[in-house]
Amino acid sequence: MTLQQVIFIILAIAVIGSALFVVTTSNLFRGALMLIVAFFGVAGFYVLLDNGLFAVAQVMIYIGAISILIIFSVMLTRGMQAMIPRNAQAGSVAIAAALLFLILLLAFGPFRLVVDLSGVPILSALFRTESARVLGGVPWQFANREVPETYIADFGRALVDLNQFLLPFLLVAFLVDAVLAGAIYIARQRKPAEVIAEREAIAKEEAEELAALQPQPNAPTLPQGAIASTADH
Amino acid sequence: MGLQNAINGIPLEWYLIVAAALFSIGLYGVLARKNAVAMLMGVELMLNSVNLNLLAFWRYLAPESAAGLAFAAFVFVVAAAETAVGLALIIAVYRSLKSVDPETLTQLKL
Amino acid sequence: MDAITNLLKIISDFVAELIRSVLGFSPLLAELVTMGIAAVVLITFAALSFMGLTYVERKVVARIQDRLGPNQAGPFGLLQPLADGIKMFTKEDTTPATADRWVYNAAPLVIAVFALATYAVIPFAPGVVGTNLNVGVFYVLAIGSGSIVAILMAGWGSNNKYALLGAFRTVAQLIGYEVPMLLNVLTVVLVTGSMSLIDIINHQTLADGNPGIPHILMLPLPALVFLISGIAETGRSPFDLLEAESEIVAGFHTEYSGMKFALFFLGEYVNALAVSFVFSTLFLGGYAGPILPPYVWILLKAALVFFVFMWLRGTLPRVRIDQMHALNWKFLVPMSTVNLVLVMLVLKLFPTSESAAQAFGGLLVTPWVQTIILAAVNLGVLFTALTLAARAARRFRQAEEEMIMRRRAANLAAAKA
Numbered sequence: 001m002t003l004q005q006v007i008f009i010i011l012a013i014a015v016i017g018s019a020l021f022v023v024t025t026s027n028l029f030r031g032a033l034m035l036i037v038a039f040f041g042v043a044g045f046y047v048l049l050d051n052g053l054f055a056v057a058q059v060m061i062y063i064g065a066i067s068i069l070i071i072f073s074v075m076l077t078r079g080m081q082a083m084i085p086r087n088a089q090a091g092s093v094a095i096a097a098a099l100l101f102l103i104l105l106l107a108f109g110p111f112r113l114v115v116d117l118s119g120v121p122i123l124s125a126l127f128r129t130e131s132a133r134v135l136g137g138v139p140w141q142f143a144n145r146e147v148p149e150t151y152i153a154d155f156g157r158a159l160v161d162l163n164q165f166l167l168p169f170l171l172v173a174f175l176v177d178a179v180l181a182g183a184i185y186i187a188r189q190r191k192p193a194e195v196i197a198e199r200e201a202i203a204k205e206e207a208e209e210l211a212a213l214q215p216q217p218n219a220p221t222l223p224q225g226a227i228a229s230t231a232d233h
Numbered sequence: 234m235g236l237q238n239a240i241n242g243i244p245l246e247w248y249l250i251v252a253a254a255l256f257s258i259g260l261y262g263v264l265a266r267k268n269a270v271a272m273l274m275g276v277e278l279m280l281n282s283v284n285l286n287l288l289a290f291w292r293y294l295a296p297e298s299a300a301g302l303a304f305a306a307f308v309f310v311v312a313a314a315e316t317a318v319g320l321a322l323i324i325a326v327y328r329s330l331k332s333v334d335p336e337t338l339t340q341l342k343l
Numbered sequence: 344m345d346a347i348t349n350l351l352k353i354i355s356d357f358v359a360e361l362i363r364s365v366l367g368f369s370p371l372l373a374e375l376v377t378m379g380i381a382a383v384v385l386i387t388f389a390a391l392s393f394m395g396l397t398y399v400e401r402k403v404v405a406r407i408q409d410r411l412g413p414n415q416a417g418p419f420g421l422l423q424p425l426a427d428g429i430k431m432f433t434k435e436d437t438t439p440a441t442a443d444r445w446v447y448n449a450a451p452l453v454i455a456v457f458a459l460a461t462y463a464v465i466p467f468a469p470g471v472v473g474t475n476l477n478v479g480v481f482y483v484l485a486i487g488s489g490s491i492v493a494i495l496m497a498g499w500g501s502n503n504k505y506a507l508l509g510a511f512r513t514v515a516q517l518i519g520y521e522v523p524m525l526l527n528v529l530t531v532v533l534v535t536g537s538m539s540l541i542d543i544i545n546h547q548t549l550a551d552g553n554p555g556i557p558h559i560l561m562l563p564l565p566a567l568v569f570l571i572s573g574i575a576e577t578g579r580s581p582f583d584l585l586e587a588e589s590e591i592v593a594g595f596h597t598e599y600s601g602m603k604f605a606l607f608f609l610g611e612y613v614n615a616l617a618v619s620f621v622f623s624t625l626f627l628g629g630y631a632g633p634i635l636p637p638y639v640w641i642l643l644k645a646a647l648v649f650f651v652f653m654w655l656r657g658t659l660p661r662v663r664i665d666q667m668h669a670l671n672w673k674f675l676v677p678m679s680t681v682n683l684v685l686v687m688l689v690l691k692l693f694p695t696s697e698s699a700a701q702a703f704g705g706l707l708v709t710p711w712v713q714t715i716i717l718a719a720v721n722l723g724v725l726f727t728a729l730t731l732a733a734r735a736a737r738r739f740r741q742a743e744e745e746m747i748m749r750r751r752a753a754n755l756a757a758a759k760a
Contacts, residue, residue: 003371004241012251019255019278023262028271029499035274036492042281049292052478054305056485061309064488066316068514071495073270073320077327090265097257104253109246140245140294147296158299165303172310179314186321
C-alpha cells in the first residue's frame with residue numbers, strides 16, 4: 001500500500017461521504033459546508049494527478065467564489081427549508097442513479113465480462129467483432145509518461161494559439177462578459193423615482209389581477225359553474 | 234485491476250469509479266430535491282465529477298497535450314458563470330414569488 | 344561566516360539526518376516526520392510573532408498618537424502580550440443557546456488554519472521553504488479566498504442578525520479587494536515568467552544571469568495597489584469598519600469571547616504578517632541582500648512593510664463602506680487592468696532578451712532601460728488615474744453643493760410664502 005493509495009482512499013471516502021450528505025440533508029447551510037469539503041477533496045485528487053495548477057484553481061474558483069454564492073443564496077432564501085428534503089420522485093431517481101453508477105462501473109471499471117455469443121443465433125450474426133463479446137473493461141492506451149515540467153506554460157500558449165484553443169477561449173471570455181453585464185444590470189443602483197415607479201407598476205398589476213377575480217358588483221349573477229371556471233385560472 | 238498501468242500505485246479505473254459515483258450522487262441531488270438551491274448544489278457535484286474524469290484521462294493518456302487542460306479550464310469557467318446566473322435567477326424568483334420550490338413555478342404552463 | 348548565513352539550512356539538514364539515520368525510520372516515514380516538524384516550527388514562529396506584533400503595534404500606534412502605550416506589565420510593558428494571553432484564557436467561553444454548535448465552534452479554527460497555511464510557501468532562505476510549489480503565488484491567493492468561508496460560518500453560526508449583517512459586509516469587502524490583488528500579482532508574474540515564489544526572488548537577485556532589480560523599482564503601481572489591497576484583505580485600518588466598535592456591534596465576531604476571539608485576533612495578525620512576507624517576496628526581493636544572512640533580510644523587510652501598515656493605522660481615519668467599494672471598483676480595478684495591458688505592451692516592445700526581440704520584433708534594450716520605461720509607464724497610469732479621480736470627485740462635490748444651495752433657496756421661498 002503506497003502512500004498515494006492511502007491518501008486516495010481517504011480522499012475518496014471524504015468526497016463521497018460529504019456528497020451523500022449534501023444531497024440528503026434538509027439543513028442547507030450544513031449542506032453547503034459539506035459541499036466545500038467535497039471541493040477540497042477533489043482539489044486533493046487534482047494534486048494526486050500531478051496537476052497543482054488546477055488544484056489551486058479549484059480552491060480559488062469553487063471554494064472562494066461559487067461556495068460563497070451558494071451560501072449567500074441559502075441565507076437569502078431562508079424561508080423555504082422544507083422538513084423533508086425529498087420530492088415525490090425521489091425513490092425512482094435513487095434507483096435510476098444507482099443503475100447509472102452500475103452501468104458506468106461495468107463499462108469503465110476494472111471488470112471484464114466475457115460473454116460467449118457463438119451459440120446464440122441472432123446476436124452472433126449482429127456482433128461479429130471480438131470486442132463486442134466482452135462487456136466492460138476498456139483497453140486504454142496508457143502513456144506511462146511524466147507530465148512535462150513546463151505544462152503550465154504550454155497550456156497558456158495553447159490557449160492563445162490560433163491553431164489550438166484560441167476560439168473557445170474567446171467564446172468563454174465572451175460568455176463571462178455577458179454574465180458580468182447581466183450581474184451589473186441586476187445590481188444597478190436605481191434612482192428613487194425608478195424604484196417607486198417599479199413598485200407602483202407591480203402594485204397596479206396585482207390590483208388588476210385581484211379585480212379580475214372578483215365578481216363585478218352590478219353585473220348579473222352568474223351561475224355557479226361560471227364562477228368556478230374563472231377561479232381556476 | 235490494471236495495476237500494471239498505475240501511476241503511483243493508483244490505476245486509472247479508481248478515478249473513474251469515484252467520478253462515476255460523484256456523478257450519480259449529483260444526479261440524485263438534482264432530480265430528487267425540492268429546493269432550487271439544493272438542485273444547484275447537485276449540478277456542482279456533477280460538474281466536479283466531469284472535471285475529475287477529464288483530468289484523470291489527461292494524466293493517464295496524454296499528459297503532454299494541453300487539450301485535456303483546456304477542456305477542464307473551460308468547464309471551470311462555464312460552471313462559475315452558470316452558478317452566478319442561476320443563483321441570481323433563483324433570488325429574483327424568490328423575491329417576487331416567495332418560493333424556491335421548482336414545482337410551484339408554473340407561470341408558463343398553458 | 345558561511346555557517347551564520349546558512350544557519351537555517353544547516354539546522355534543517357541536521358534534523359533530517361538525525362531522523363533518517365539515528366532513529367532509523369524508513370525514508371517515507373522520515374519524510375513525513377520532517378514535514379511535521381517543519382509545520383510545527385512554522386506555526387510556532389507565526390504564533391510567537393503574533394504575540395510580539397500585538398505589543399509592537401500598540402506601542403507604535405500609541406507613539407503616533409502622542410501617548411505612551413502599554414508600560415505597566417513588566418519593563419517597558421514587554422510582558423503585555425503575556426497579560427493579554429492570560430486574560431483571553433480566563434475569559435468565560437460562552438456559546439449562544441440557539442447557535443449552530445459545530446459551525447460556531449469551527450469558524451475560528453478554520454480562520455486560524457487558513458491564516459497559518461500561507462506560511463508554507465514563503466521562502467525564508469535559499470532552500471529553506473515549506474514547499475516549493477510551482478504555483479506558489481496562486482496558492483497564497485487561493486488560501487486568502489478560502490478563508491472567506493470561515494467568516495460566513497462565524498456570522499451564521501452566531502444566530503445573530505447583526506453578526507450576519509457584519510459577515511455579509513466583511514465578505515463583500517474581502518471578495519471585492521481580491522480582484523486588484525489578483526491583477527497586480529498577475530503583473531509581477533508576467534514580468535517574472537513564473538508563479539513560483541523562489542523564481543520570483545531569483546528574478547530580483549543576480550542569480551542565473553538575472554539583472555538583479557527589485558520589482559518595486561520596475562512596478563511601483565502594482566506594489567502600491569497590492570499594499571492597499573492587502574490592508575483591505577486583512578481588515579486593518581483604514582478599512583476596519585467591519586470590526587470597529589462604532590459599527591454594527593463588532594461585526595461577525597460579536598458573539599465570540601475568550602479563546603475563540605483570541606483565535607480570530609490571531610488570524611488577523613498572522614494574515615497581516617503573511618501579507619508583509621508576500622509583499623517583501625514579490626516586490627522587495629525576499630531574502631536577497633548583501634551582508635546580512637538571508638533570514639535576517641526577509642525579517643527586516645517584512646518588519647518594514649508591517650511598520651507601514653501600523654503607520655497607516657495610526658494616521659488615516661476610517662473609510663465608509665460606500666467609499667471603500669467606490670475606491671475598489673471605480674479606481675483600483677480599472678487602473679490595475681490598464682496597467683496590466685500597458686506592462687504587457689512594454690514587455691513586448693522593449694524586450695531584454697534576443698529571442699523575444701526576434702519573435703515579436705521589438706527594440707532590444709538593457710534590463711535597466713526596461714525598468715525605467717516600466718516605472719515611467721506605471722507612474723503615468725497612476726497620475727492619470729489620480730487626476731481623473733480628482734476631477735470626478737470635484738464634479739461630484741460641486742453637484743452636491745449645487746443641490747444644497749437649491750434646496751436652501753426653495754426652503755427660503757417656502758418660508759416667505
